[in-house]
C-alpha cells in the first residue's frame with residue numbers, strides 16, 4: 001500500500017506540538033504515511049517552522065485574502081491539497097470552521113483533535129484554555145481528549161478515539177492542559193494510524209473498527 005499523504009492544518013501562531021507528534025510517528029513508521037504539506041493561515045507560525053525543519057512543504061493560505069469568501073478560500077485550499085496529492089487532512093490547532101467545499105471533497109478523510117471529551121466542552125469558542133477552564137469550573141473529575149472526523153460543525157463529527165485524563169483537586173487550566181497534551185499526541189497518532197490503515201468504517205454518527213474476516217475487530221476494538 002502506498003504511504004498515505006497527509007496535510008496538517010494549523011492556525012495563526014500555532015505551536016505545533018501535535019504536528020510534531022505526527023511528523024515523528026510518520027518518521028518512525030507508527031503512521032503508515034507521510035506529511036506532504038502543512039497549511040497555515042499566517043506566515044511565521046512556530047508550527048510552520050517545525051515543518052520546515054522536518055523538510056516538509058508549507059503553504060500559507062489566509063482566509064482574509066479572499067474577497068469571494070468561504071468558497072474561494074476553500075478552492076485555494078483544495079488546489080494546494082491537489083498539488084500535493086493529499087489523501088488525509090489532520091487539523092492540529094486549526095481554529096476555523098473548514099470551508100464546506102473542502103469538507104465535501106474530503107468527507108470522512110478529515111480528522112481533528114480536541115482537548116476534552118466530546119460532546120462535552122466543545123463547539124464554537126471552546127478552544128485552548130477556554131476548554132480547560134470550563135472543565136475545572138465544572139467540577140468534573142475526568143477530562144481527556146477526542147479525535148473525531150470533521151463535518152460542517154465545530155467538534156461534531158463521528159468520534160474515532162478518546163483518552164481519559166484525571167482532573168486533580170488543585171488543577172488550574174494550565175496544569176490540566178499540561179496533563180492532557182501528551183495524551184493528545186498519543187491519541188492523535190493512534191487515530192491517524194487507524195484511519196490511514198483503512199481500519200475505520202463510518203456508520204451514521206459512529207466510526208467503528210471494521211471486522212476482520214472471521215469476526216474479530218482488526219484492532220482489537222469494536
Ligand code: GRF
Pocket residue numbers: 014015016017018019047092093094113114115128184
Ligand atoms: C491542542 O490542544 C489541540 O487539542 C487543539 O489545539 C491545540 C493545538 O496545540 N485543537 P499544538 O499546536 O498541537 O501544540
